[in-house]
Amino acid sequence: MTPTAMSMFFTSLAIGTILTLSSFHWLVAWIGLEINTMAIIPMMTKTPHPRAIEAATKYFLTQASASALMLFSCLINALQTGEWGMNTPPSMMTNPLSLALTMKLGLAPLHFWLPEVLQGISLPTGLILSTWQKIPPMILLFQISAHISLTLMVILSLTSILIGGWGGIGQTQIRKIMAFSSIGHLGWIILILKFNPQLSIFSFALYIIMTTAMFLSLITLSSTKMSQISTSWTKNPALTTTAMLILLSLAGLPPLTGFLPKLLITLELVKQNMVIFATLTMLASLLALFFYLRLTYIITLTLSPNTHGSLTLWRANTKPYVMYSIISTMALTLLPLAPTILLM
16 A cells, blocks of 8 residues: 555544544534544555455444444434534433444444454554544543433443453454453443543543553564464563563553553442442453463463574564653553542
């Protein structure tokens, strides 16, 4: 794919996201989502591989179904209220609209497309799909959070946390593991959306930082399977150590950044007298902790057989990446912000 085409697709992604984020009209927001979808599909198929074509087809059909449900819900809402604005009073179509947005996000039980699509595309495109493409639907959910059914959000969040942990246990493909990790993290984020939208957006920002850092590590190491990442220590020991710490941060272990959203969300649930749900989410997140620790063990505590001469042969000369260093530092050391966030 030529640089001109790539720049055009990246510009379309930016335009679609900005259009959705700045709109107060449901039709304009829907147009922005469609621009985003149309821009990323050619990026998925830039390598003409059958798996990439299959992933792009699945993504297109799923997003088209979610967009049709969203447009239908907005149209019925406009017929009932006479307005297309996002601040209209709640109606019977709020729940279908929420389901359409959660389908675009890949939340369980509407998650079946995400692991398969992420497995069939390249790591850079997977990074865009796991971070940038989730921003517009998440902001739209944030804008209608006051009208969403609490029961629906709790069911979707608990199901996502459970499936996000359970689905990743038996996987050997790292892209599928990252897909189930995304499902689990988004479950934590929407669990608190009804009570504290600002905390939900903050947790979403931390999720984007940690996921970006992990994908950049995988891109630099050129690893897509566990067997490849187990030999990465001889290629780049420092980067492998950083990837291990980022995995522990995604797992939510202190004193890393990933512990911050889980701590704040649990405290907010206890404050809202939802101790039972806080306990269930923490128990369900133990499933995800298992496969994060499994990946950590494979990365750092196992070493493939190497002769003395092959150690220098495997070691790649990689130039420093300033952006990767900044993202990795943020993904590991933002926990001291917790007192400031609690005061806010």
